[in-house]
Amino acid sequence: MASWPAHLFLLLLCLVLLAGAATPQTAPPPSVDSADRWARPGCRSKCGNVSIPYPFGIDPGCFRKGFGINCTNGTAYLGRGPGHNIEVVDILQGTPYLQGTLVVNQYIAYDCYDQNGERSNHYEHWMNISRLPNYKFSRVRNKFVAVGCDALGYIWSDWVNTFWTGCLSYCTNASFVPNGTCSGIGCCTAPIPMDLRYFSLFVTSFHNHSNSRFAPCSYAFLADEGKLDFTLSSFTEDRTREKAPVTLDWAIMNQTCEEANRTDDFACVSPNSYCLNSTNGPGYLCNCSQGFQGNPYLDGSNGCSDIDECSADTSPCAKRCHNREGSYSCSCPWYMYGDGRIDGSGCTSILRILYVSLGVGLSLFFLIAIGSWLYWIHKKRKLGELKQHFFEKNGGSLRPDIRLFSSQELEAASDNYNQSRILGEGGAGTVYRGVLPNQNVIAIKKAKISNDEAEVQQFINEVEVLSSINHRNVVKLLGCCLESQVPMLVYEFVPNGTLAHHVHDEGHIGSLSLEARLRISSEVAGALSYLHSAASTPVIHRDVKTTNILLDHNLTAKVSDFGASRLVPLDQNGLVSLVRGTFGYLDPEYFQTGEFTDKSDVYSFGVVLVELLTGKKPVAKTQAVKNLATLFMDCVNSGRLVEILEERVVDEGTPELLEAAAELAMRCLSLKSNDRPLMREVAMELEALTRWKKHPWGNVDVEEGDSLLAKVGSSSPSVLHDSANSSMEPMVPFEIVR
Template identity: 40%
Template structure:
């Protein structure tokens, strides 16, 4: 590879000296020193060239990020002083901070030949230099946008290669007599001169020429061959302004040409990478921004619009006083400087556009009249607006009074008093979980009760999924109606329900009372209803008998807790599979107290309206209109039957005699064919003795007389005993029937109450639960 070329101009050539003088003068004139352009205490000039930071002369004056190209050397012993890049020794002719450019001078590669009648006689000298910047440690690349590769002389091929010797760019220049040159084609179109673009990302430049003259060619064209052929990288603008056939075509000497370099901060990549690595981020100015480099990886820094200075220095970008630079920021009125901007208004007595010449004109009568009309119009508008604002204020006050009336009507004042007294009595932990929500809170939580938030619809209302401000997911029930008698007792009953703390009962978190029909806020249970689990689930999918028995036992425990351990007792009133929810572990949670009420102190109290769901309603309740705890037992019996059969409580598409699941089961029991009604998975897993026990329990729960039905407490204990028996190894084995009968008798013995204070029951293998009242 050729030796590194000297980049100094040939001072012995008068034409080149004049050329350099001509080129350096305008470049230096454009780069006037700016305040704070260099680091404090550092040189900001070398001769007539401004040196802005991140470049610098001397230790501590340049950006030291491993890219030594920011370090510059100034040789003051020369006249004028010579500024060079420290890692390449190339002389800088100019350096621009805003454009991210620099300009150097490189020698044009030259090859000269002596010709005879048969072709090339001998090469008579030339030079072939290469130029490069160390990749990975220099901020400079050759500009692909502002340079071009040029070959002059003919006939020749001019090209350059990269570090691996691969072709990068090139062009061919041919010879023609002057009479064959078409006027108007330009000065460098392939005849005696050719040019080509270079790709971005080039940091290495090794030019070559290849002489194409052959004796076999037409002598007319060979006679026009030039003695020397050149190839060089050159600034496009300079070449367009300086090249002519007369100037370059037949020259044989050495000369330098200007080359534009793109520089950027390249040690960490683009802007996003640099901003993540904030300790080495180059854009230090408060009013500066980062711009990705357009030539290779890296970035540059610019001051915001309305600011100027050096964005690479702390507080280097300073506000421009546009009012003092009217040549660039025109104002033909009263100018006011603002941070990063300015305003321009017409002077008093005139109006119009103060940013354009002759844009402000004296006010006339028509303009005055227009202003009067405008003023009157504005006055009328303001009056109408004030009336409208007052109307909105009155409507808002009316809405507030309506909300307050509903709040008091629904017992909100009483509920607040109960909560305060309960907290002051030392039970704040329990009552603290209950909250009175505003209507706006619930509207925001449900996206204004959007249709896509609906979880379910029932006879008593619609349930929406909501997300509170603290990200708690809840279920919000918006009821359709409520009897006046229920309204009077609503607040007291809600307060009592909020204190229920049982793992198989959906927790009531709060309510909204400032609406006509109160809304209830429950904890959100993720896995849907038991109804959907057993009926909408793929009928081929198995549900184990143990899972069904556990869900039934947990539901019975929850109802028994409400009947026996709540104070006062609570009757559910609408027990069905759609009101039993399942969480992600299929734990049962009894929900929907839409028809719930406190057990009446007066046994003679009779409901004015029978509520519930067909297929689950207690026949005795239908006849007497009196809701009792045995009404919930009957409904639970239907739920238990659904679990065992996977059949719905009512079928409206079958024969009339087969529409009721209860009726079908009663008929099958009398005929001894009840086993055929059971789901195939239940028949497969359940023992015959367990079948008889659970069928007997179902029959007792579905008795027409409430007195003959068991209590929910008895039903819960019976189901738990059957579940234990079903899980016991003796029951699962095919061994001695006497052992199974002994085990079943043991399970039928009385157990301690599951609802006594601080009793602990091992309900599931490895699980212990404590219930406290």
């Protein structure tokens, strides 16, 4: 067989087969004249109008134990022998979801009054199939029903487990009774339990309703809910001699499929059958496998045989049908294609599709060619508009005269922002190492993609601040890129990492000498002093911390990250804004008032100076006092300066030098901004400390075994005590922790 296109055919065929595997196909019900196929060969297959399929049977040797049918005068009864008078109406067969059920008739309990007030009743009725162990009343299909306008009915059983259940029905006018449904007015229902084999019915009335012209009787019965048609005639017509249809579940008793399959008496004898456990108590049933029909309890030709889906009357295929054992397939002639199914795409001529495809193909070719050309022009124009939009959004029209890099230049310099080029990451963006075509190394700060205009404004603000600054200890801004979705800044490359890396990271702790620490702090103080008082427009940094201080090859400090900085007009001392900064460095007064000044930078620098002296992080996670500034002030005020200083600082510094540096840090950390020195004063004092010559220890009397620094730190730190008493509170009133 050939089909076109082949891959479409194979795909559709796979889908058809999968659909067939997922949805069970129901065999068509057998015709009336095929009733003999369901009975054991040589046995009667009917009793009156009731078909008798095996494992049921009438004559000896024609039924399985417990499934005998008593056929008397053309009426079928369950069981054989005296006392088996349960009339069989139908044994459902041939349809998988109805197998395992049969319908019988049972009497109705009633309580009636005639017009003279005479009462006639058969208000109690029972039904017992406990002697027929293969049968149970169907819990799913049957309901207990009470009908009448003054009816109290209930059903009870004391077989194995005793139970009582029922319902009450009451009404006063026929117009209130809904027609066609048992909804609680004039009729009510109640469910029955699983594995029920015996019950008694009872019905009674509360009042003498002989004057009722439309509901003289009350009825109670168990019935198959799907076989009832509740109408108003249920009240008016005499139902006392009628019977109600009750559905019974049957099963091969006392074993599960797994247990029965290991015995010689397993009922599922047909080769193409399978077993399933009963859903109403113990036992199991048999069924034919998909694609087969017949009686799974019989072997040979009367058992489960293949369904010929390709027969003339039932073929599901449009052209060619191929019957298989338990299945089938459809195909098309070589000059046609499709899945071949009537309910699918069928079979379509290849010639017809070729003509259509040729016309459609040529049309599509020209449409694609024209569309591609138009798309290229549109994309080029939109790209230009987008770059211009980003340029204006990122403040390009307001930028001073600095170099503008293109997005392509920075992508090439950073190897398309390769992960291996990352120098550092922060909340606002990522810094990449880049190499320009002239081999100059740069640092590219790329903002994170965000819809927050405030974050973009930080980058624009950083350009405005840095473009007006030229200081050797401030990182130099080389240019920016404004045509991308987020702005990017280009800085000089500072190769030796951050000051925090050298002070706190493993492998670098204690690597900086005291001389280097004092020099770095002096350079940072000089840069901040320049920003506060020497720049054309004063600048407040607002985020001074060791992670924003970079070091070059010579460990020269470079202050960076001016995203939170603000230009302060000459006629103002400070500005008011939302609190911005980093925990541990934040000015307490700024935190309380929302007003930041140049003295806010002084406080943050004081924390940096304490970090350099102690080697500790500004916020600790394990100490009782988590804020470094608070801990440092407490140690100084209590004469325990040496305890908090880093070991190398203690070893390399003289007591006078350390006390002087600590006293300067204490003044920077004053809670009141007016008690803090100006940044230029701090810079001058640090410049002096860097030139401090080591004390010769000339006349100091040190006893053997005593620590000289301990004596200095604990005996008479007069400078520190005087400073603390004059300008500082004994303890910080609050603590900022991360």
